[in-house]
Amino acid sequence: xxxxxxxxxxxxxxxxxxxxxxxxxxxxxxxxxxxxxxxxxxxxxxxxxxxxxxxxxxxxxxxxxxxxxxxxxxxxxxxxxxxxxxxxxxxxxxxxxxxxxxxxxxxxxxxxxxxxxxxxxxxxxxxxxxxxxxxxxxxxxxxxxxxxxxxxxxxxxxxxxxxxxxxxxxxxxxxxxxxxxxxxxxxxxxxxxxxxxxxxxxxxxxxxxxxxxxxxxxxxx
Amino acid sequence: xxxxxxxxxxxxxxxxxxxxxxxxxxxxxxxxxxxxxxxxxxxxxxxxxxxxxxxxxxxxxxxxxxxxxxxxxxxxxxxxxxxxxxxxxxxxxxxxxxxxxxxxxxxxxxxxxxxxxxxxxxxxxxxxxxxxxxxxxxxxxxxxxxxxxxxxxxxxxxxxxxxxxxxxxxxxxxxxxxxxxxxxxx
Numbered sequence: 001x002x003x004x005x006x007x008x009x010x011x012x013x014x015x016x017x018x019x020x021x022x023x024x025x026x027x028x029x030x031x032x033x034x035x036x037x038x039x040x041x042x043x044x045x046x047x048x049x050x051x052x053x054x055x056x057x058x059x060x061x062x063x064x065x066x067x068x069x070x071x072x073x074x075x076x077x078x079x080x081x082x083x084x085x086x087x088x089x090x091x092x093x094x095x096x097x098x099x100x101x102x103x104x105x106x107x108x109x110x111x112x113x114x115x116x117x118x119x120x121x122x123x124x125x126x127x128x129x130x131x132x133x134x135x136x137x138x139x140x141x142x143x144x145x146x147x148x149x150x151x152x153x154x155x156x157x158x159x160x161x162x163x164x165x166x167x168x169x170x171x172x173x174x175x176x177x178x179x180x181x182x183x184x185x186x187x188x189x190x191x192x193x194x195x196x197x198x199x200x201x202x203x204x205x206x207x208x209x210x211x212x213x214x215x216x217x218x219x220x221x
Numbered sequence: 222x223x224x225x226x227x228x229x230x231x232x233x234x235x236x237x238x239x240x241x242x243x244x245x246x247x248x249x250x251x252x253x254x255x256x257x258x259x260x261x262x263x264x265x266x267x268x269x270x271x272x273x274x275x276x277x278x279x280x281x282x283x284x285x286x287x288x289x290x291x292x293x294x295x296x297x298x299x300x301x302x303x304x305x306x307x308x309x310x311x312x313x314x315x316x317x318x319x320x321x322x323x324x325x326x327x328x329x330x331x332x333x334x335x336x337x338x339x340x341x342x343x344x345x346x347x348x349x350x351x352x353x354x355x356x357x358x359x360x361x362x363x364x365x366x367x368x369x370x371x372x373x374x375x376x377x378x379x380x381x382x383x384x385x386x387x388x389x390x391x392x393x394x395x396x397x398x399x400x401x402x403x404x405x406x407x
Contacts, residue, residue: 034288034291034292034295037288037291038284038288041283041284041287041288042284045279045283045284045287046276046278046279048279049277049278049279049280049283050276050277050278050279053277054277059277059280062277063280063283066279066283067283067286067287067290070287070291071287071290071291071294074291074294074295075294075298137270137273137274138274138275138277141270141271141274156271159236160268160271160272160274161276166236166238181229181232181233182229184232184236185228185229185231185232188232188235188264188267188268189228189260189264191267192260192263192264192266192267195263195267196263
C-alpha cells in the first residue's frame with residue numbers, strides 16, 4: 001500500500017499495480033473470502049471513485065456509482081477471469097455503469113455539429129502559480145468534461161486518469177483500437193473547441209508574433 | 222502530408238505512438254501549415270491541462286460502507302438461494318412420493334375418501350409443507366384401508382425417512398457451494 005500512498009501524495013495515481021498480492025486477493029475473494037474482497041476495495045477505491053467522479057461530475061453520484069461498482073463486482077466475482085487484470089475488470093464495470101447513468105440522464109450533451117472551429121490559442125508556458133490552483137482548474141476541467149458525450153468523456157478519463165493504453169481501453173470499452181484512436185482524437189478536439197468557446201484568445205496578429213518568437217526558441221516535439 | 226492525416230497524428234504523438242520519423246514528418250508539416258500549427262498548440266495544451274489535474278480521493282468511510290452493503294446483499298442472496306434450493310428439494314420429494322401413489326391408484330378407486338385426499342394433495346402443491354402433512358395423513362388413513370394401503374404407507378414413510386438426511390445433505394452442499402463460489406453456474 002505504501003507505493004500507492006506515495007503516488008497519491010504526488011497528486012496522481014497512475015494505474016494501480018496489478019501486483020501478485022492483488023491477484024491473490026482476487027482469487028481468495030472468489031472463494032468467498034470477504035476479507036480479501038475488502039482489501040481489493042481498499043486498493044481500488046481510488047481509481048474507481050475517480051473514474052466515477054470524472055464521468056458523472058458530482059461527488060454524491062460518484063460515491064453511489066463507486067459503491068455500486070464494487071457491489072456488482074462482488075456478486076459477479078464468479079465471472080471474473082483470473083488471467084485478466086483485476087484493475088481492467090473492475091474499471092470496466094465502473095465505466096459501463098457510469099455510461100449507463102449518463103445515458104439515462106436528461107441533459108444537454110454537446111454534439112459534434114454544435115462545436116465550432118475554435119479561436120483559442122493557449123499559453124505556451126503556463127505560469128507556475130496557475131499550476132498550484134489545482135481545485136480551480138479541477139473544477140474548470142470537470143465543467144468541460146461534463147459537456148462531452150459519454151463515450152468521449154470515457155476515453156479522456158481512461159487515458160488521463162487511468163493512463164491506459166489504446167489496447168487496454170479497447171478491451172475495457174469492448175471496441176477496437178482504431179475506434180479508440182479516433183474517439184480520443186475527437187474528444188481532444190472537442191475539449192479544445194469547448195475551451196475556446198469559454199475563454200478568450202489571442203488575435204491572429206498576436207498569434208503570428210508569438211509564433212515567430214516560438215520558432216526561434218524551443219522545440220515542441 | 223495531408224492536414225487530415227496530420228491531425229490524427231497529433232493525437233498519436235500526444236500518446237507517444239509515433240516513430241521518430243513520423244514525428245519529424247509531423248513537425249515539418251506543422252511548421253509550414255498555419256491551421257495545423259494552431260491545432261497542435263490546442264491539442265497539446267488540452268493534454269497538458271488534463272495531466273495537471275489531480276486524482277479525486279475516495280471518501281473516508283468508503284471501504285467500510287461498501288463492505289456493510291456487501292454483507293447485507295450477501296445475506297439476502299444466501300436466503301434466496303436457500304429458499305430456492307429447499308423448494309426444489311421438496312418438489313423432488315413430492316414427485317418421489319407421488320410415484321407410488323399414482324401406481325397404486327387402482328386401490329384408491331375403492332376408497333373415495335382416499336381419492337379426495339389425493340386431489341387435495343395435488344391442489345396444495347404450492348404449500349409444500351401442507352402437502353407433506355397431507356401425505357402423512359394419507360398414510361394413517363390408508364393404514365386402515367387394507368394391505369394396499371400398507372404398501373403405500375411403507376413407500377411414503379420410507380421417502381419421508383430419507384427426506385431428513387437428504388435435506389441436510391442439500392443444505393450442507395449448498396453452503397459449501399456458496400463458499401466455494403459458483404464457477405460457471407455449476
